[in-house]
Amino acid sequence: xxxxxxxxxxxxxxxxxxxxxxxxPDFEKLQKEIEKLRVSLSMLILERDELRFVIxxxxxxxxxxxxGGLEYDAYKLFCRLRRLYRKIEIxxxxxxxxEKVDLSEIEKALDDEFAAYQKRLEEQIEKMNEAMRRxxxxxxxxxxxxxxxxxxxxxxxxxxxxxxxxxxxxxxxxFAHAAAAYQNGDLRAMxxxxxxxxxxxxxxxxxxxxxxxxxxDKNRLQGMIxxxxxxxxxxxxxxxxxxxxxxxxxxxxxxxKESLKEMIRMYTEQxxxxxxxxxxxxxxxxxxx
Numbered sequence: 232x233x234x235x236x237x238x239x240x241x242x243x244x245x246x247x248x249x250x251x252x253x254x255x256p257d258f259e260k261l262q263k264e265i266e267k268l269r270v271s272l273s274m275l276i277l278e279r280d281e282l283r284f285v286i287x288x289x290x291x292x293x294x295x296x297x298x299g300g301l302e303y304d305a306y307k308l309f310c311r312l313r314r315l316y317r318k319i320e321i322x323x324x325x326x327x328x329x330e331k332v333d334l335s336e337i338e339k340a341l342d343d344e345f346a347a348y349q350k351r352l353e354e355q356i357e358k359m360n361e362a363m364r365r366x367x368x369x370x371x372x373x374x375x376x377x378x379x380x381x382x383x384x385x386x387x388x389x390x391x392x393x394x395x396x397x398x399x400x401x402x403x404x405x406f407a408h409a410a411a412a413y414q415n416g417d418l419r420a421m422x423x424x425x426x427x428x429x430x431x432x433x434x435x436x437x438x439x440x441x442x443x444x445x446x447x448d449k450n451r452l453q454g455m456i457x458x459x460x461x462x463x464x465x466x467x468x469x470x471x472x473x474x475x476x477x478x479x480x481x482x483x484x485x486x487x488k489e490s491l492k493e494m495i496r497m498y499t500e501q502x503x504x505x506x507x508x509x510x511x512x513x514x515x516x517x518x519x520x
Contacts, residue, residue: 268452298488
């Protein structure tokens with residue numbers, strides 16, 4: 232065994248890969264990457280919310296005001312026709328079994344069977360009412376709309392739960408109020424909420440970030456960015472955003488109106504035929520025979 236030469240320093244042991252010291256520049260670089268991801272996510276959230284709360288709402292309102300009445304009438308007649316078809320089936324089945332035909336009992340059974348159709352009719356009415364309310368609301372000026380969007384972007388950056396998973400219950404509730412204000416075009420409320428947040432730069436950051444935490448944050452933000460991008464894609468490929476193609480083309484609007492009018496005419500004729508059939512089944516001869 233060789234003896235160590237006096238005065239010579241021993242070579243330090245080589246650290247394992249798990250014990251390697253992380254250099255500060257790498258830590259700083261990761262922090263900058265995370266900040267860019269936060270900005271990207273906040274902008275995507277803003278784009279998604281503008282699609283959901285502004286663009287899609289405006290598209291649906293415009294559609295309901297131009298075509299909603301005809302669409303409601305067509306669907307109402309469709310529901311009535313389906314109910315008459317079903318009524319004929321029930322009467323025919325009872326007659327085949329030589330059972331008593333109680334029309335009040337049949338109507339009650341049909342009320343239960345067609346409850347879902349009635350609910351959809353009520354939802355359609357509410358959409359039309361909402362479109363009317365939206366039209367009556369005072370529209371924001373271009374400058375006010377820009378300010379509302381800018382303030383909401385700041386609130387998203389400071390309060391959105393996806394960007395701040397450790398946010399308090401009060402902060403989450405405040406953000407919910409901000410989202411509602413943005414959706415309703417309430418600039419005054421948005422200004423108050425923005426003031427309530429204060430100046431983020433003056434608030435100390437209590438988090439003691441480690442390299443492991445930063446890596447976790449980066450992965451989490453990247454995953455959320457993918458999710459919001461998918462949300463945006465879904466919004467742009469589904470109702471009501473898909474109404475945009477129709478509304479931007481006057482010829483398509485006119486074509487849709489004619490289609491709905493033809494549908495209404497067809498359903499009306501079929502309803503008359505079904506009503507005559509039911510009278511015939513009850514032994515009531517048509518008038519004039």
